[in-house]
Amino acid sequence: MQIPLQVTLKDMPQSEAVESRIREKADKLGRFYDKINSCRVVVESPQRHQHQGKLYSVRIDLTVPGAELVANRAQDEDIYVAIRDAFVAITRQLEDFARRQRGEVKTHTAPGA
Numbered sequence: 001m002q003i004p005l006q007v008t009l010k011d012m013p014q015s016e017a018v019e020s021r022i023r024e025k026a027d028k029l030g031r032f033y034d035k036i037n038s039c040r041v042v043v044e045s046p047q048r049h050q051h052q053g054k055l056y057s058v059r060i061d062l063t064v065p066g067a068e069l070v071a072n073r074a075q076d077e078d079i080y081v082a083i084r085d086a087f088v089a090i091t092r093q094l095e096d097f098a099r100r101q102r103g104e105v106k107t108h109t110a111p112g113a
Contacts, residue, residue, distance in 0.1 A: 003029060003036050010044035012056075018043065018079060025087040029062070032091060033098045037063040041086075043079065053077050058086035062094065069093045 005026050007019050026039050040061040045054045056079040059072040071093065074086035 003027065004038045006038070006040045008040070008042045010042060010046075012043070012045045018083070021080060021083055025083065029087075029091065029094060032094045033064060033101075035065055036094075037065065039063075043083070056082040058082045060086050060090045062090055064094070064097060067097060069097060 003026050005023060007022050009015065009018065022041050022043075026041070029036060029039065038061075042059045043056060045056050055075050055077060057072070058074040060070065062069040062071075069090060071086050071089035074082045074084075074089065076082040076085065
């Protein structure tokens with residue numbers, strides 16, 4: 001299933017390779033949940049004057065019926081590692097959301113009840 005995808009690269013030059021990797025990862029999300037409304041991915045490199053090297057941060061906003069899932073903690077010096085980590089985080093959230101929608105999550109009863 002083709003997911004409506006919006007890719008934004010901030011503070012860095014456009015890169016077809018980076019956008020291609022993001023599209024590839026986004027398409028795989030459809031395997032876990034087929035009712036994704038939209039996916040927005042923002043990749044940025046905000047540090048301009050750092051001696052150790054650039055850190056890339058990736059934020060993913062995934063809209064599904066009744067919720068919006070966000071992964072925004074992926075940071076790494078390697079842009080592809082940051083993208084991978086962000087998609088791992090959003091995939092985990094999407095899997096959990098899909099389980100809750102299907103009613104597969106156990107609910108705990110209060111002790112002594």
